[in-house]
Amino acid sequence: MSHHPGRMVGELLRHSVRQPATIRYPAVKADLPDKFRGRIQFIAERCIGCRMCMRDCPSNAIHITKEGDKRFSCRIYLDRCIYCAQCVDTCPKDALYATMDFELAAFTHDALQRDYDAPPATAEPEAPPAPETKDSEGTGPGA
Amino acid sequence: MANVTIPVGPQHPALKEPECFKVTLDGEKIVGVEIRLGYNHRGIEKACEERTIVQSQYILERVCGICSHSHSTCFLMAVEEAGKIEVPRRALWIRTLIGELERIHSHLLWLGVAGHELGFDTLLMYTWRDRELVMDLLALISGNRVNYNMNVLGGARRDITDAHRAEIRKALPVFRERTAYYARVAQEESTLIARLSGVGRLTKEEAIFYNANGPTARGSGVDRDTRRDDPYLAFPELEFEVVLDDHSDVYGRTLVRIGELMQTYDLIEQIIDGLPEGPIGPARAIRRVAAGEAVSRYEAPRGEDIHYVCTNGTDKVERVKVRAPTLGNLPAVVRMLEGGFLADVPIVVAAIDPCFSCTDRGIRVARSQGQDVWDADALRAYAIEFYRKRGLDLTRVKAPGR
Ligand code: SF4
Numbered sequence: 001m002s003h004h005p006g007r008m009v010g011e012l013l014r015h016s017v018r019q020p021a022t023i024r025y026p027a028v029k030a031d032l033p034d035k036f037r038g039r040i041q042f043i044a045e046r047c048i049g050c051r052m053c054m055r056d057c058p059s060n061a062i063h064i065t066k067e068g069d070k071r072f073s074c075r076i077y078l079d080r081c082i083y084c085a086q087c088v089d090t091c092p093k094d095a096l097y098a099t100m101d102f103e104l105a106a107f108t109h110d111a112l113q114r115d116y117d118a119p120p121a122t123a124e125p126e127a128p129p130a131p132e133t134k135d136s137e138g139t140g141p142g143a
Numbered sequence: 144m145a146n147v148t149i150p151v152g153p154q155h156p157a158l159k160e161p162e163c164f165k166v167t168l169d170g171e172k173i174v175g176v177e178i179r180l181g182y183n184h185r186g187i188e189k190a191c192e193e194r195t196i197v198q199s200q201y202i203l204e205r206v207c208g209i210c211s212h213s214h215s216t217c218f219l220m221a222v223e224e225a226g227k228i229e230v231p232r233r234a235l236w237i238r239t240l241i242g243e244l245e246r247i248h249s250h251l252l253w254l255g256v257a258g259h260e261l262g263f264d265t266l267l268m269y270t271w272r273d274r275e276l277v278m279d280l281l282a283l284i285s286g287n288r289v290n291y292n293m294n295v296l297g298g299a300r301r302d303i304t305d306a307h308r309a310e311i312r313k314a315l316p317v318f319r320e321r322t323a324y325y326a327r328v329a330q331e332e333s334t335l336i337a338r339l340s341g342v343g344r345l346t347k348e349e350a351i352f353y354n355a356n357g358p359t360a361r362g363s364g365v366d367r368d369t370r371r372d373d374p375y376l377a378f379p380e381l382e383f384e385v386v387l388d389d390h391s392d393v394y395g396r397t398l399v400r401i402g403e404l405m406q407t408y409d410l411i412e413q414i415i416d417g418l419p420e421g422p423i424g425p426a427r428a429i430r431r432v433a434a435g436e437a438v439s440r441y442e443a444p445r446g447e448d449i450h451y452v453c454t455n456g457t458d459k460v461e462r463v464k465v466r467a468p469t470l471g472n473l474p475a476v477v478r479m480l481e482g483g484f485l486a487d488v489p490i491v492v493a494a495i496d497p498c499f500s501c502t503d504r505g506i507r508v509a510r511s512q513g514q515d516v517w518d519a520d521a522l523r524a525y526a527i528e529f530y531r532k533r534g535l536d537l538t539r540v541k542a543p544g545r
């Protein structure tokens with residue numbers, strides 16, 4: 001075994017003629033794995049308002065609000081979300097799924113709140129839809 | 144000349160994490176070291192007591208960004224033992240596979256960081272490029288590159304398909320070839336050997352005395368590996384060698400990690416060849432866990448990770464205590480630094496593959512002088528005295544929970 005400096009010179013020279021290992025993101029779209037857990041999307045029509053997702057979310061990032069009879073809206077705090085997708089596994093009605101959306105950086109906290117509206121009210125006139133609750137800060141998970 | 148004390152850290156003592164090493168110098172030589180912990184205490188254990196086990200698993204997975212699977216597995220192993228939950232065999236093997244892939248990721252990362260601390264950035268660039276291969280595999284299997292979220296209580300969250308196995312099988316020869324190359328570089332590159340030999344010395348006796356763990360201990364010839372000594376998950380059925388080295392310095396620790404990589408490839412091959420059939424988890428998600436308590440040990444890439452869990456029959460844990468491997472290795476760092484040179488501090492600290500943020504549990508290291516362990520009453524008395532001096536009388540504020 002010979003001991004001498006510069007053992008990696010060969011490697012260096014070989015790489016000087018090779019393609020770079022980096023990808024050209026963002027010029028080229030990032031290649032994401034199938035099971036990637038990005039921004040959580042809500043399908044309002046499917047939600048039955050059981051709030052199991054809120055119960056299981058480790059970071060209190062998802063809020064379901066009743067807007068009327070069997071109508072629920074959803075707010076997700078992307079800045080709290082840890083993208084574990086436990087809510088997706090928990091939801092009994094498949095009303096949530098993880099998208100491939102990962103370019104979520106924003107300048108303000110407000111921009112990181114995503115609101116998903118409840119489905120439009122059905123024909124029969126009922127009590128006016130409850131105003132958007134602003135109390136979503138407080139209650140702890142499972143509370 | 145009088146001795147000089149220099150604080151190395153809390154900003155970036157070696158890695159991009161906060162910790163303070165107060166180094167007392169006589170010229171260039173280190174004569175005393177004092178470590179201060181606690182700059183990044185995140186209250187994780189408390190957060191877990193207030194959450195359900197389903198939630199805590201994700202919180203604990205984020206104790207460490209690199210050995211994330213180690214922490215979540217170690218926690219769930221303790222919960223499953225406390226609550227006597229049976230885990231299907233296939234799930235155990237999947238957890239083991241992810242744990243070993245994580246070890247590749249961690250050791251290659253360490254090799255690069257070590258190169259960087261030495262000013263050998265070529266090594267950093269190439270090892271990190273090779274590491275991408277395992278990151279891609281982890282992303283393919285779990286969806287994301289870090290924090291794989293592969294566990295559920297009583298099983299694994301996702302299955303390993305034949306396509307995954309084929310990809311892993313395809314990557315193994317590349318890993319083997321690259322690692323053999325780095326092993327050759329480590330054994331032949333004279334600048335690397337000269338820089339690492341004799342630096343951060345820790346004899347076998349000292350390693351045992353200071354209770355070093357993981358590659359730090361094995362680099363000093365201490366034959367200690369939880370995977371073999373207290374086999375968990377699929378390890379009772381797998382075969383591997385515990386890599387030891389008796390250089391007892393940073394060079395020895397480097398060789399141990401490179402050697403361990405080779406063993407890990409063998410382990411992964413055994414796992415994908417022998418992956419048992421069957422379910423990967425419970426048919427219905429488990430939420431409530433019977434009352435009990437358990438301690439689990441897990442050989443994380445950096446050393447032995449220990450979780451203590453006490454369950455109370457609800458869906459929450461009564462108490463969880465995390466001992467990250469770095470905490471076990473810190474006393475040895477003091478010994479390694481003493482008698483060395485100031486310029487060696489970064490590489491000696493980096494050589495235990497530290498994870499300071501994981502370590503900060505708000506503990507107080509007992510010292511011989513003064514009162515060190517304070518109970519709630521003592522703390523309360525101290526607080527009352529503190530505010531009384533500032534003109535505030537808090538004696539009538541009731542202590543919570545009494
Ligand atoms: S778990 Fe699903 S159905 Fe239940 S409230 Fe959440 S989104 Fe709606």
Ligand code: SF4
Pocket residue numbers: 040056057058059060061062076080081082083084085086087088
């Ligand atoms: S992905 Fe995880 S953190 Fe985000 S909303 Fe769902 S459960 Fe909460």
